[in-house]
Amino acid sequence: MDSDFGIPRQLSDLQKYRALYEPELPPCLQGTTVRVEFGDATTTADPSGAHSISRAFPHTYGQPLAHFLRPKAQVPDAQIITEHPAIRVGVVFCGRQSPGGHNVIWGLHSALKIHNSNNVLLGFIGGTEGLFAQKTLEITDDILSSYKNQGGYDLLGRTKDQIRTSEQVNAALASCKALKLDGLVIIGGVTSNTDAAQLAETFAEEKCATKVVGVPVTLNGDLKNQFVEANVGFDTICKVNSQLISNVCTDALSAEKYYYFIRLMGRKASHVALECTLQSHPNMVILGEEVASSKLTLFDITQQICDAVQARVEQDKYHGVILLPEGLIESIPEIYALLQEIHGLHRQGVSVENISSQLSPWASALFEFLPHFIKRQLLLHPESDDSAQLSQIETEKLLAHLVEAEMNKRLKEGTYKGKKFNAICHFFGYQARGSLPSKFDCDYAYVLGHVCYHILAAGLNGYMATITNLKNPVNKWRCGAAPITAMMTVKRWSHGPRAASIGKPAVHPAPVDLKGKAYGLLRQNAAKFLMDDVYRNPGPLQFEGPGADAKTVTLCVEDQDYMGRIKKLQEYLDKVRSIVKPGCSQEVLKAALSAMASVTEVLSVISVPSFNGQTPI
């Protein structure tokens, strides 16, 4: 099997054309000389976790941000890296494939070869298992040729997303030592980047020379924080799914007799569902975050959908499209509690057949109420991150079933007087994951690959490659690196049997921000989407012409650029310092003092840890 990796493949005409596409580099990464500017030491967004994190990561916590600048940038303290001794770097795909992953490797390879032709890039075959087993393939231009700008992870393959147990960590350490790696680049999502930080810390502790770098690559789009605006693959996944959702909307409007319940892959958080809603305007979306924050029960959600169906019937509309994130099921409070009991019994080694008989009376009553197919799916063993096997639980069928039962009941009772309710269910996930990556994902991943090289050239360990200002064209992108520990939070509390995980610092999946601009845009349009069928069809993913350069709505409205603002702040502080140099007039000094006193006072007040120091799950 291993011999299949990296072999040249037959490409279709479109694939060949895409293979020839060369992403652009932002000005700061062009040429062979790059300046690195270090910012202040980093802290965490939630100060209450800072202590635990610094204790867990003594070697890698509190490192400064790094910004990569053009060699001619006018920044006094920036360090110019001109020496590029030959280095050996390993790269590994961790966890689920996300479109664009291949381009991280290409970008990294290209940067390595530009700076020293003796640099070596080793790809680990078969993901983390290849890392543990020291199975590698040396990446060459030849090997890359049929994988540039192509989807999937089939250049190297992938297995689990975890490098966590001490056996796994020790195996990784042994590999990096045996292969004499100067750097290890981990391509993955939330879990893999947490593990990358842990690995960096262990390596530093063990005085292993290998520096660990993480890259935010996950279709879920949930590796978001002050430093990371977007994840590689999210753009493509949302475009492919939006195409399919729009096609289903057109279908619904043509036949006018079906309600489509569409579940979307994307793990716990609802970013994919939100973005697809903003792109394709289906009638309804039920975000896990809304359900969790309003504590809506299964009954509440069913009633909400039925009321919407009935409102539409009053306008003589018998069709509709409803999106459901796969994480929704875990956000429903009573199902969450039931899942916790089931997973607890799993951990106690209770066999699947016996679980239902050992549930608490309350959980048992809920379990018995559920349709047969869902019972079987809820009983599946939990995933590595303790969540349920979300891709296997057919929430769309459960809700369609409950809505149909409720509509039939209303029909019988005479409170509903329309035609019979018909539902068709879909799960969109696997069919998008292997897609050719969009232009944005090709560019983003390729540039991130270059950034990885510069992180290693600067000798940094435990960092994630970051690019900000992504909503603007590539020539405006800002490249940098942030310590992964600065993205961590600590879960202070947890329901039921998950108490074990209390207090462990980790990068957590970011939920959809219910106070954010993207969600605001959805709320603003929700009534129109529900009633007016303003379906929008972005069409199939294009590589030329209109739509080819479109970016996600979320990225465009969120206007993050935290890294840019941190730099701007630093510029203001530097300016104050240069104006108020010793020798300046008494007036200037007094004015500066008074102004800075009020600024610091305001900032101190709003920076106090929130009331209970809890971070939402």
Next chain:
Amino acid sequence: MDSDFGIPRQLSDLQKYRALYEPELPPCLQGTTVRVEFGDATTTADPSGAHSISRAFPHTYGQPLAHFLRPKAQVPDAQIITEHPAIRVGVVFCGRQSPGGHNVIWGLHSALKIHNSNNVLLGFIGGTEGLFAQKTLEITDDILSSYKNQGGYDLLGRTKDQIRTSEQVNAALASCKALKLDGLVIIGGVTSNTDAAQLAETFAEEKCATKVVGVPVTLNGDLKNQFVEANVGFDTICKVNSQLISNVCTDALSAEKYYYFIRLMGRKASHVALECTLQSHPNMVILGEEVASSKLTLFDITQQICDAVQARVEQDKYHGVILLPEGLIESIPEIYALLQEIHGLHRQGVSVENISSQLSPWASALFEFLPHFIKRQLLLHPESDDSAQLSQIETEKLLAHLVEAEMNKRLKEGTYKGKKFNAICHFFGYQARGSLPSKFDCDYAYVLGHVCYHILAAGLNGYMATITNLKNPVNKWRCGAAPITAMMTVKRWSHGPRAASIGKPAVHPAPVDLKGKAYGLLRQNAAKFLMDDVYRNPGPLQFEGPGADAKTVTLCVEDQDYMGRIKKLQEYLDKVRSIVKPGCSQEVLKAALSAMASVTEVLSVISVPSFNGQTPI
């Protein structure tokens, strides 16, 4: 609701761009003068049915083929149509939406307006139900503007594919009379075109002035015969599905742990599955036609898949992609027999709850063996064409279930020694049906719309618009019309309780030709597809650049052009006639006689009806 039809819509950037695309017309349809050449009277492909068909269609059987030619074409007997009195035409979407349907209406409208600005085109709102209820919308350029080159049938909506009962036929007749229609254009598949022929016959009988024209528009691609090379929508559907299948193949190859079982919409015949296999090279496809011809049982198919899985495990491959046409389930002999019993009981008015207890002992044993979810789906009421509700029967889950059980059995028995078998199931259908149509479907549908006008201008009734030589560029397309009755066959026999349908002439769905070139290409590559993972990703549907002008593999290899050959034959006959005119030499006459005698003898021998006169179901 009705007021929603034809309203302008918000289009995405790509949709706007596509709305501006203007399909080209073949030379024969350019300008306002078109020549019509009539061929010989038509017969049917299966001569044994000719008598029944001519009896059932006394007014419309045996009409000649029509070819539309450039005004300057050198054809002596062609009729030039220069008079274009104002006419009123109705158009109706029948049955399932197929991408490109809107362009038939656009093409028809454009041809009507070119030839006489007083021509009127009325679209029936809500499909056949609108036809019966005389609900119309006058088609204008304004209305069309946001529907040109767009998917779905939402300009007018659609309901059932049937115009069959005497109430329905009478309602249609009353509508056409009340609306003073000169022509009625029926956009649909096999069933709708059969009904179009019946309507044409009834209208002729009733001396109704409305001429009926059919257009081959069905995503199933099963309206194929000597006159019809392809159906509008098939190209798009296969491209969208192939994109998704390819993505899943890439996914399988990246994770290397799943078998994907993908069922494809497409009704009884397996054209969509065959074409998608040729485009994306999955590991396996099981065509309904193969299963029917080899009489493979559920057990046989399961063994076949398990053997394939095991052969791949020997190469250390634990992943794969298997395509299943939705019609497969009806092709499995024992399931077909079971379905016949169930449908028979439905017709006798037995309620769903009681059907299982009234099955024959044999059918009952099979039924009880099947998993719960499939039982419920097999019990659904049959469709209008007497087939099962194929889109609702999850054959992919049934086979995945049986294969998993068999692999577990082999594992236990020690005849299989690999890892656990994991399957993921998909149904691809609704998510493709509403797609933006491909360039080919846009062009084909638009030109067919123009052909419809010329059929009406020539005063023809009961014809289908045809275009041949489709695999070549538009400027080489040949436009014509063939009587729908010439495409009919008569089912001579039928299993079990379907005896009622014996002898009724109809256009039947064409099965995949197991002796044809497309299937041959599949067989030739099947072993390579199975073992070597030569997955091919045609990528998302493109409108510019590489791949945008690709046509289906089936169309390209089949090399049909029956209409072109019929014309060529006519030219030869004319040439003989002009050479051997009265007054020619004795030698020439004798040579002609002897040559023609042997030609006619050979043709008589090979034209004898086949042994039992049966047409395959």
